[in-house]
Amino acid sequence: MSSTQAAQADSPLGIVPTPRPATAWRVTAVHARPGMCLDVIFADGTRGEVRMDAFLLSEAVKGTVFEALREPELFQDALILLGAVSWPNGADLAPDAMYDAIRANGYWSVEA
Numbered sequence: 001m002s003s004t005q006a007a008q009a010d011s012p013l014g015i016v017p018t019p020r021p022a023t024a025w026r027v028t029a030v031h032a033r034p035g036m037c038l039d040v041i042f043a044d045g046t047r048g049e050v051r052m053d054a055f056l057l058s059e060a061v062k063g064t065v066f067e068a069l070r071e072p073e074l075f076q077d078a079l080i081l082l083g084a085v086s087w088p089n090g091a092d093l094a095p096d097a098m099y100d101a102i103r104a105n106g107y108w109s110v111e112a
Helices: 003-010 095-105
Strands: 027-033 037-042 047-051 079-081 084-086 107-109
Touching: 027 079, 027 084, 037 095, 047 095, 084 095, 095 107
Parallel strands: 047 107
Antiparallel strands: 027 037, 037 047, 079 084
């Protein structure tokens, strides 16, 4: 019997539970703070800070999807989409790179 069949057999009313992310680097919570910083929590409980100010204020983001994140109102709209920090304008961050840096340093400074 497959695990899906077992879950269906053991679930009330045949409801299959929503799968939880198994990959440690998937983001499960994000909170935007003033100063272009984010607090993030990963699937394995790792927590840390993402510092985006130097990146967002650099010339390298001019004309890119990230330039709009200079506006505090849009930056505050950070959300999680498929385990990655994303914004409504389509900007997103690589969760695996973020996770590795936070595990090593406690924070990730995004660079251009």
